Amino acid sequence: MSDLKITRRSAFEGLHPIQVEGSVTVAPTPYATRFSFRGDAKAASACSKGFGVLLPNDLLKAESDQGRTAISLGPDEWLLIAPDGEVESLEAAIAKALGDQHQSLVDISHRNTAFTVSGLKAETLLASGCLLDLHISAFPVGMATRTIYSKADIILWRTAPDTFHVELWRSFVPFVWGLLEEAAHEV
Amino acid sequence: MLLIPCPHCGERPELEFRYAGEAHIARPADPSSTSDQEWAEYLYFRSNPKGLHIERWRHVSGCARFFNCVRDTVSDKILKTYPAGQPKPDLAVVLKEAGQ
Numbered sequence: 001m002s003d004l005k006i007t008r009r010s011a012f013e014g015l016h017p018i019q020v021e022g023s024v025t026v027a028p029t030p031y032a033t034r035f036s037f038r039g040d041a042k043a044a045s046a047c048s049k050g051f052g053v054l055l056p057n058d059l060l061k062a063e064s065d066q067g068r069t070a071i072s073l074g075p076d077e078w079l080l081i082a083p084d085g086e087v088e089s090l091e092a093a094i095a096k097a098l099g100d101q102h103q104s105l106v107d108i109s110h111r112n113t114a115f116t117v118s119g120l121k122a123e124t125l126l127a128s129g130c131l132l133d134l135h136i137s138a139f140p141v142g143m144a145t146r147t148i149y150s151k152a153d154i155i156l157w158r159t160a161p162d163t164f165h166v167e168l169w170r171s172f173v174p175f176v177w178g179l180l181e182e183a184a185h186e187v
Numbered sequence: 188m189l190l191i192p193c194p195h196c197g198e199r200p201e202l203e204f205r206y207a208g209e210a211h212i213a214r215p216a217d218p219s220s221t222s223d224q225e226w227a228e229y230l231y232f233r234s235n236p237k238g239l240h241i242e243r244w245r246h247v248s249g250c251a252r253f254f255n256c257v258r259d260t261v262s263d264k265i266l267k268t269y270p271a272g273q274p275k276p277d278l279a280v281v282l283k284e285a286g287q
C-alpha cells in the first residue's frame with residue numbers, strides 16, 4: 001500500500017477576489033458540514049430533533065439557529081448545513097433521533113461549497129445569470145431555492161436584505177466565479 | 188421565456204425544467220405475459236396529438252420533482268399542472284377552467 005496524503009483544497013484557491021467598493025462583494029464561506037436529507041414529514045420532524053433546527057415544512061424556506069441551517073428544497077428534500085467537522089456527531093445524533101424510520105442522509109460536505117454575495121448591488125450582480133425575480137418582495141429574507149446561474153445549478157438563499165448565500169457544486173465554482181467577475185465590472 | 192407553473196414552486200423559468208414525455212403511461216404489471224405488440228405499444232407508441240397533450244415535466248433545477256402538465260401543442264400554452272400521482276384530468280373540464 002502506498003502512503004496517501006490527502007489535503008483538502010478550497011474550490012476558490014487561486015481565484016481573484018470580487019469586490020466593487022461600496023457596491024458588491026463576493027466572498028467564499030468557510031468549510032462546512034453538509035447533508036442532503038430525504039424523507040417524509042414524519043422523518044423530517046424526527047430529523048429536526050437530531051439536527052437541532054426545525055426542518056421547515058413549507059417549501060423554499062431556510063430555518064437557521066446557532067450556526068445550523070435547514071433549507072427545504074422540495075417536498076421531501078432538505079439541505080442541512082452546520083459548522084465544519086460535525087459530520088460524525090450529527091450523523092449519530094440524527095440516526096438516533098430517526099430510529100428505524102425510512103430516510104436517506106447523505107454527506108455532501110465536500111461536494112458543495114458556497115459563497116456570499118453582499119452589498120447594495122447584490123441583487124443586480126446575481127441577476128446577471130439568475131432568472132428569478134430577486135426583488136425583496138418576490139424573494140424575501142429567509143427564502144431559499146435551487147435554481148440556475150447561467151448554466152450551473154445553484155441554491156440561492158437570501159440571508160439579509162442585501163446578502164445572498166449561494167451554494168453550489170465545487171466543480172462549478174470557476175465557471176460561476178468567472179461570470180460574476182465579468183458582471184461585477186458592470187454593476 | 189416561457190414561465191411554467193410548477194405545482195410545488197409556482198411560476199418558474201422554463202430553463203429550470205426538463206421535458207419527460209407523455210404522462211399516464213402505465214408499465215404493464217406483468218411484462219413477461221404481454222405480447223410483443225403490447226410491449227412495443229407501451230415502449231414506443233404515443234398519442235402525439237395536435238392540441239391538448241398531457242405530459243410529464245421535471246423541475247430539475249428547482250424542487251427536482253416530476254409533475255404532470257396539460258399543454259396545447261399548437262399554441263404552447265400550458266393550461267394546467269398537477270403533482271405526479273394525481274389521476275388524469277378530464278380535458279373538457281381543463282378547457283372550461285382555462286376559459287376556452
Ligand SMILES: [Zn+2]
Nearest residue numbers: 193196246250
Ligand atoms: Zn418545483
